[in-house]
Amino acid sequence: MQKIAVLTSGGDAPGMNAAIRAVVRRGISYGMEVYGIYHGYAGLMEGQIEPMNVGSVGDIIQRGGTILHSSRSEKFKTEEGQQEAIAQLKAKEIEGLVxxxxxxxxxxxxxxxxxxxxxxxxxxxxxxxIPGTEVTLGFDTAVNTVIEAIDKIRDTATSHERIFVVEVMGRHCGDIALWAGLSGGAESILIPEVDFDMKEVTYRLLEGNKRGKKHSIIIVAEGVCPAAEIAQMIKEEAGLETRVTVLGHVQRGGSPTAFDRMLGSRLGAKAVDLLREGQTGKMVGIQRNRIAVVDFADVFSGKHSIDLDMYELGKSLSI
Structure with missing residues (x-):
């Protein structure tokens, strides 16, 4: 295999640039020509394919987002769109894609x-x-971004003796809320995977008040319900005033942590190795801190599960 390409698609994540850098430089180290595809699958169908060299990926490992940009494409889901994409790759004589x-x-x-x-x-x-890997690229940075925000919110919550409800990303997966809530000392953590009892949430707040505690942080994943609704429930159930913070897309940005830079570098290099070996239809991930190769079919048939032990730990430590 002499020519390969790399693209980023869907939501951006810190560490993507580290992975792009690794794909390009690993490929070049093998004597390959490496191409960057801009704007995801939409750009692929339009032929936005440019050659990359060592300098193309210089000074990007510390940058968030993706230098190749990203998009979502409905057309690519069609047979016509996929054939157009393959035609563009073949026109450049590209033989493999990351x-x-x-x-x-x-x-x-x-x-x-x-x-x-x-x-x-x-x-x-x-x-x-994503099933098949214990951690995905960008997760560690996002959690650290949320923790930094929680620490700052707790300062003002303490000063004004208030309850803050902080909404974080996670429509179907509560990992960001769970990890950040546990690490940030949140009093309650609400995630999509576990039904919550508002009476229990308010009971914990009221019990804290009896002990003289005047401030609390509640973390809610967006997939549970809007933070404003939780705040209203607390007011109705316990008569307590709250403030709401929705972190939103700030969680996607920022310089990747050392962990995500290392992860992107490891996975990017391994992806090139797999293409060079003639493999296809596979994902490279991490299992027990070692690189794992998983068939796409197993990824799609698998199910990501929350660590309930961590969830229970968070409840026991926030008394």
Whole structure:
């Protein structure tokens, strides 16, 4: 294999640039030509494919987001769109593709692999919701961003003796809320995977008040319900005033942590190795801190599960 390409798709995640850098430089170290595809699958269908060299990925390992930009494409989900994409790759004589993204991006990669085009996936999503890998690219940075925000919010919560409800990302997966809530000392953590009892939440707040505690932090994943609704429930149930903070897309940005830079570098290099070995239709991930290679079929049939022991630990430590 002499020519390969790399693209990023779906939501951006810190560490994607580290992975791009690793793909490009690992490929060049093998004597390959490496191309960058801009704006995800939409850019691929439009032929936004440019050659990359060592300098193209210089000074990017510390940058958040993705230098290749990203997008979502409905057209690529069609047979016509996929054939257009393959035609663009073949026109450049590209023989293999690395896709960095989440579940939707992987399904697009699998479609290409099923049509005979060698494709390898790297899990890049802050939600940490991809089966087959214990951690996804960008998750660690997102959690640290949330913890930094919690620490600052707690300062003002203490000063004004208030309850703050902080909404974090996670429609179907509560990993960000769980990890950040436990690490940030939140009094309650509400996640989509576990039904919550508002009476228990308010009871903990009222019991804290009896002990003289005047401030609390409640972390809620967006998939549970809007933070404003939780705040209203607390007011109705316990008569307590709250303030709401929705962190939103700030969780996606920022310089990646050392962990995400290392993870992107490891996974990017391994993806190139797999293409060079003739493998396709697979994801590179992490299991027990070692690189694991997982078939896309196993990724799609698997189910990400929350660590309930961590959830119970968070409840026991926030008394």
């Amino acid at each position: 896709v960095i993204g989440g579940d939707g991006s992987f399904r697009g990669a699998q479609n290409l692999a099923d049509k005979g085009f060698p494709t390898i996936g790297i899990p890049g999503t802050i939600d940490n919701d």
